[in-house]
Amino acid sequence: MSGLFALAGNQNSGKTTLFNRLTGSNQHVGNFPGVTVEKKEGRIKGIKDAVLVDLPGIYSLSPYTSEEVVTRDFILKEHPTGIINIVDATNLERNLYLSLQLMELGIPMVIALNMMDEVRASGNVIHVELLSQKLGIPIVPISAGKNEGIGDLSEVVKKMMIEQKTLPKLDFCTGEVHRAIHSIAHIIDDQAKQAGYPLRFAATKMVEGDRPTMEALQIDENEEHIIEHIVEEMESRLHTDREAALADMRYGYIEALCNECVVKHQETHEQIR
Numbered sequence: 001m002s003g004l005f006a007l008a009g010n011q012n013s014g015k016t017t018l019f020n021r022l023t024g025s026n027q028h029v030g031n032f033p034g035v036t037v038e039k040k041e042g043r044i045k046g047i048k049d050a051v052l053v054d055l056p057g058i059y060s061l062s063p064y065t066s067e068e069v070v071t072r073d074f075i076l077k078e079h080p081t082g083i084i085n086i087v088d089a090t091n092l093e094r095n096l097y098l099s100l101q102l103m104e105l106g107i108p109m110v111i112a113l114n115m116m117d118e119v120r121a122s123g124n125v126i127h128v129e130l131l132s133q134k135l136g137i138p139i140v141p142i143s144a145g146k147n148e149g150i151g152d153l154s155e156v157v158k159k160m161m162i163e164q165k166t167l168p169k170l171d172f173c174t175g176e177v178h179r180a181i182h183s184i185a186h187i188i189d190d191q192a193k194q195a196g197y198p199l200r201f202a203a204t205k206m207v208e209g210d211r212p213t214m215e216a217l218q219i220d221e222n223e224e225h226i227i228e229h230i231v232e233e234m235e236s237r238l239h240t241d242r243e244a245a246l247a248d249m250r251y252g253y254i255e256a257l258c259n260e261c262v263v264k265h266q267e268t269h270e271q272i273r
């Protein structure tokens with residue numbers, strides 16, 4: 001059995017530090033095909049035949065930068081065994097914005113919740129178990145900088161390799177956006193399947209008007225017209241544009257999630273008094 005794992009996360013989340021911890025000196029550097037984005041690969045220490053690819057640091061999966069395109073293409077075309085999504089726990093809401101998008105790709109995923117040393121020092125508390133339950137994926141608290149939790153993370157990665165479980169569907173999609181995604185999913189169902197795109201991800205990309213995905217799915221003029229109509233309808237009902245509608249929905253979900261799972265130092269203080 002062999003495994004291919006993708007390390008994805010925001011810039012400055014500790015990705016390079018974690019990559020080095022997981023692979024040791026066992027790494028080599030190249031480029032992703034066709035672009036000058038650096039591709040680092042290494043074997044994961046302590047796991048037989050598991051390769052880790054360090055994807056570029058990104059904040060979203062929209063194709064605005066070649067880093068974002070590289071990340072999408074790698075995950076959609078290479079079908080990795082799993083994604084290790086490194087999340088800066090001191091910046092949880094911002095980082096989870098990418099996590100939600102990665103989860104739409106339907107690839108098994110573990111969150112490596114990094115910088116936990118700083119969270120501890122701040123006096124904040126993150127209820128990791130609860131967060132993991134709500135998201136439906138494993139979360140391992142780590143401090144890559146202090147070399148803490150790396151063994152636990154390795155164990156989860158090893159398990160992902162053996163079990164090869166698919167990701168449970170996370171339903172954070174509500175209201176008008178949900179309606180639009182649902183209608184579009186209906187239209188592009190076959191094309192998404194043929195292109196090897198997860199339906200939910202593809203439908204969301206149609207709402208965003210994402211050209212590369214439209215081309216990959218070979219959306220014709222007629223279908224594009226229908227999709228545009230659905231999205232305009234959504235915009236007029238929400239009194240906002242498509243990008244804001246999606247961002248509002250994602251951040252709304254994340255905010256509620258963090259309200260439940262994170263206790264800020266000051267709040268603990270107030271409870272005690």
Ligand code: GDP
Pocket residue numbers: 010011012013014015016017018057114115116117118142143144145146
């Ligand atoms: P990247 O941009 O995601 O590759 O992040 P780096 O690995 O370069 O790390 C960014 C900064 O965060 C560096 O100064 C690291 O030393 C620091 N860092 C990484 N992991 C941790 C951690 O667990 N705790 C703390 N306090 N700092 C960390």
Ligand code: MG
Pocket residue numbers: 015016017057
């Ligand atoms: Mg780096």
Ligand code: K
Pocket residue numbers: none
């Ligand atoms: K830091």
